[in-house]
Amino acid sequence: MRESGGAAFHSADLGIIGGSGLYAFDGLQDVTEAELRTPYGDPSGPLVLGTAGNRRIAFLPRHGRGHRIAPSQVPARANIYALKSLGVREVISVSAVGSLRGDFAPGDMVVLDQLFDRTSGLRPASFFGDGMVAHVSMADPYCGRLRPLLERVAAGEHATVHGSGTYCCIEGPQFSTRAESEVFRSWGMDVIGMTALPEAKLAREAELCYAGLALVTDYDCWHPGHASVDAQGVAEIMEANVAAAQRVVMRFAETSRPASCGCHRALDKAIMTDSQIIRGGPESTVPTLLRGRIAPVG
Ligand SMILES: CSC[C@H]1O[C@H](OP(=O)(O)O)[C@H](O)[C@@H]1O
Numbered sequence: 001m002r003e004s005g006g007a008a009f010h011s012a013d014l015g016i017i018g019g020s021g022l023y024a025f026d027g028l029q030d031v032t033e034a035e036l037r038t039p040y041g042d043p044s045g046p047l048v049l050g051t052a053g054n055r056r057i058a059f060l061p062r063h064g065r066g067h068r069i070a071p072s073q074v075p076a077r078a079n080i081y082a083l084k085s086l087g088v089r090e091v092i093s094v095s096a097v098g099s100l101r102g103d104f105a106p107g108d109m110v111v112l113d114q115l116f117d118r119t120s121g122l123r124p125a126s127f128f129g130d131g132m133v134a135h136v137s138m139a140d141p142y143c144g145r146l147r148p149l150l151e152r153v154a155a156g157e158h159a160t161v162h163g164s165g166t167y168c169c170i171e172g173p174q175f176s177t178r179a180e181s182e183v184f185r186s187w188g189m190d191v192i193g194m195t196a197l198p199e200a201k202l203a204r205e206a207e208l209c210y211a212g213l214a215l216v217t218d219y220d221c222w223h224p225g226h227a228s229v230d231a232q233g234v235a236e237i238m239e240a241n242v243a244a245a246q247r248v249v250m251r252f253a254e255t256s257r258p259a260s261c262g263c264h265r266a267l268d269k270a271i272m273t274d275s276q277i278i279r280g281g282p283e284s285t286v287p288t289l290l291r292g293r294i295a296p297v298g
C-alpha cells in the first residue's frame, strides 16, 4: 500500500462507494490517499481516507476519477477487498438510477431494499468457488440495520426520500429498450441501474453491512411525458443533487457508530468446503483476509 497526504491512518470503518457524479467527497478531515493492490487487481482508483464525526471514512469512486470505467469493467472484487483490507465494516453505495414508476421522480432519493439481477453473468461475482465453496444468503441484499438509519438522515436532509425500492441491475452500457423498460415495470422493479451487482453480493461475502442510496435521475424510456434517458441528462441531474447525497452520507457518518451486525457473520452458515482444505490453504485461492474467521458448515 502506498499512502500520500497529511497525518495518515491506515484504517477505516465506513466505506463510501461513489457512483456517477460523485467522484470526490468534500468535508472530510485529516485526508490521506491510499493506493491499494489486491489479489483481484487494482481498485477503481486511490482510496481517499479521512474522518467525519467519530467515523473513519474510505471513499472510492467506482468509475474512477473522470469516469473512465464502464459498468461491466468496474473491478468490484478489488473495490470490496480494498475496503475490507482497511478494516471497513459498513459500506454506503451511492448510485444514479432511472425511475420505473410514476411516483419516483428525478431528484428523489431511494434507500434501496431489493435487487434484481439482469447482468449477463460475465462480471466476476464471487470471492469463492476456486477450492473453497460458499453460498451466502442474498434474501435481503441491503443491511436491515443500516437502512432505517440512512432513511432517517436522508429524510432530514432531502425533500423526497423513499424508504424502499427494488433496483434492477442491467449489464449496460446501453440504456434499456422501451420493451425492456415496460417488462421491468410489469415485474415490479422500481429503479434501474448498471452497478449494484455484483457489488452487493461481494459485500455480503466479505461480511460487510451494505446500504444503497440511489438518486433518481430520469424516467428511463417508458414515461410518455418525459424524454428517454441520456447520459447528459443523468449528469445534469446528478450535478444538481450530488451535494445533497454528500450531506446525507456526511450526516450518516457524524450521527452513527460502528456496531456489530448479522452481516458480519454472513459466512457462518455458508461454507461447504472441508475445514482441512480451508486450514491447509494451498487448495484454496481465497485470500486469507476473507478466510480469517471461517468455519465450514456441519
Ligand atoms: C451516466 S448514466 C449510466 C451510469 O450511471 C449509473 O452509474 P452508478 O450506479 O455508478 O451511479 C448507472 O449504473 C450507469 O453506470
Ligand SMILES: Nc1ncnc2[nH]cnc12
Binding pocket: 096, 097, 098, 099, 170, 175, 176, 192, 193, 194, 217, 218, 219, 220, 221, 229, 234
Ligand atoms: N435509466 C437508467 N438505466 C440504467 N442506468 C441508469 N443510471 C441512471 N439512469 C439509468
